[in-house]
Amino acid sequence: MAARDDQPRPLAPAPATGDLLTQVARGDEAAFVKLYDELAPRVYGLCRRIVRDPAQAEEVAQEALVEVWRTAGRYDPAKGSASAWVLTIAHRRAVDRVRAEQASTDRERRVATEEVPYDDVVEQATARLERQQVRRCLQGLTDLQREAITLAYYRGYSYREVADLLGAGLPTVKTRMRDGLIRLRDCLGVSFA
Amino acid sequence: MSDDIHTLAGPYALDAVDDLERARFDRHLATCDSCAQEVAELRETATRLADATEVTPPARLKEAVLAEVARTPQARRARAARGGEARWRRWTAAAVAAGIVAIGAAAATYVVEDQRVRDAQAQAAQVTSILDAPDAVVRTGDLAGGRVTVVLSASLNKGVAVVQGLPDPGTGKAYQLWLIKDRQPQNAGVLGAGASGGARVFSDVQGADQFGVSHEKAGGAGTPTTPLVGSVNL
Numbered sequence: 001m002a003a004r005d006d007q008p009r010p011l012a013p014a015p016a017t018g019d020l021l022t023q024v025a026r027g028d029e030a031a032f033v034k035l036y037d038e039l040a041p042r043v044y045g046l047c048r049r050i051v052r053d054p055a056q057a058e059e060v061a062q063e064a065l066v067e068v069w070r071t072a073g074r075y076d077p078a079k080g081s082a083s084a085w086v087l088t089i090a091h092r093r094a095v096d097r098v099r100a101e102q103a104s105t106d107r108e109r110r111v112a113t114e115e116v117p118y119d120d121v122v123e124q125a126t127a128r129l130e131r132q133q134v135r136r137c138l139q140g141l142t143d144l145q146r147e148a149i150t151l152a153y154y155r156g157y158s159y160r161e162v163a164d165l166l167g168a169g170l171p172t173v174k175t176r177m178r179d180g181l182i183r184l185r186d187c188l189g190v191s192f193a
Numbered sequence: 194m195s196d197d198i199h200t201l202a203g204p205y206a207l208d209a210v211d212d213l214e215r216a217r218f219d220r221h222l223a224t225c226d227s228c229a230q231e232v233a234e235l236r237e238t239a240t241r242l243a244d245a246t247e248v249t250p251p252a253r254l255k256e257a258v259l260a261e262v263a264r265t266p267q268a269r270r271a272r273a274a275r276g277g278e279a280r281w282r283r284w285t286a287a288a289v290a291a292g293i294v295a296i297g298a299a300a301a302t303y304v305v306e307d308q309r310v311r312d313a314q315a316q317a318a319q320v321t322s323i324l325d326a327p328d329a330v331v332r333t334g335d336l337a338g339g340r341v342t343v344v345l346s347a348s349l350n351k352g353v354a355v356v357q358g359l360p361d362p363g364t365g366k367a368y369q370l371w372l373i374k375d376r377q378p379q380n381a382g383v384l385g386a387g388a389s390g391g392a393r394v395f396s397d398v399q400g401a402d403q404f405g406v407s408h409e410k411a412g413g414a415g416t417p418t419t420p421l422v423g424s425v426n427l
Contacts, residue, residue: 158210
């Protein structure tokens with residue numbers, strides 16, 4: 001853990017995200033601003049991707065970021081990186097929002113009439129992922145693994161809905177999500193100690 | 194249904210599970226260190242997918258967030274080192290409780306919003322105690338095109354059931370939930386009139402071997418109309 005230092009020191013390396021979060025947990029608003037600058041583009045982008053409607057996405061991103069402030073003390077570095085913790089909060093909130101939308105709109109019908117429901121997301125995801133390692137690794141998955149993962153992560157579908165959309169069995173979809181993520185993990189070299 | 198719980202690791206890491214499945218998997222994680230490690234890595238991996246979504250947010254978002262932060266007190270730290278796990282469980286319980294409120298009001302979908310969660314503290318406490326019970330068992334089953342999830346704790350002698358996606362019961366009609374003990378039905382709650390799903394907390398679960406759903410007039414009946422819409426073995 002880096003020594004605390006309330007004075008910004010431009011020449012010093014930027015503190016690691018985990019250290020920022022620890023400072024935020026102590027009520028350090030300046031640290032929160034730095035954390036915001038680092039993570040808000042991903043939080044907002046993820047909300048946009050999942051929720052789609054820009055005004056609602058902004059709302060969800062705001063809720064998620066304030067939740068980060070509010071609950072920073074609960075972050076446990078032993079359980080994962082700070083950015084994963086923050087993005088998990090944002091992802092969960094965005095998924096909740098689209099699932100809540102289901103209550104008022106008939107999602108089945110929307111899915112049926114929506115143009116190219118999942119090719120579209122894969123394509124969009126792929127386009128956005130250009131120049132990124134993630135793209136290469138996603139391409140290394142089987143079609144079913146990739147579609148299952150992107151539908152769930154970028155669209156907020158439950159694995160049951162994914163099974164419906166892809167016309168695959170539930171056990172298959174569950175298994176593809178897991179072994180697809182494992183393959184992605186190995187390709188991206190993800191680990192944490 | 195402790196079958197192939199490991200395969201839920203993928204959907205879990207992607208938030209592609211429902212609240213009760215999440216609770217079930219959380220409970221599993223608490224007893225399985227290697228799974229916890231795997232899930233942590235899969236979550237890190239899933240998070241990398243967010244890298245690709247990066248978009249510069251409008252400046253007003255920062256202003257709005259910082260303004261809210263300035264007037265928002267921070268929550269206390271988790272009680273113990275296992276706070277992360279406890280946090281997810283509390284969250285799940287609150288979500289389920291909020292679902293109870295929301296489902297009763299409208300459709301068979303969880304509507305999880307902070308305000309509702311706060312409004313549902315009482316149910317949350319009950320549901321938390323059931324989900325947290327060391328002997329809680331979870332049973333799920335398909336039923337008349339819908340889905341039912343039942344969590345029972347023998348030590349608390351309480352249970353919670355969530356029913357989703359049943360056919361429209363019709364005007365003035367409702368679905369009623371039953372615990373069946375040695376062929377004797379016992380009322381476990383009536384869903385809202387016209388509701389195709391809902392959740393109910395009930396007690397006196399000891400000895401129950403089946404969970405059933407019947408189709409009744411709104412408000413429910415003293416004994417179930419047979420044949421039942423469906424049932425699940427407990």
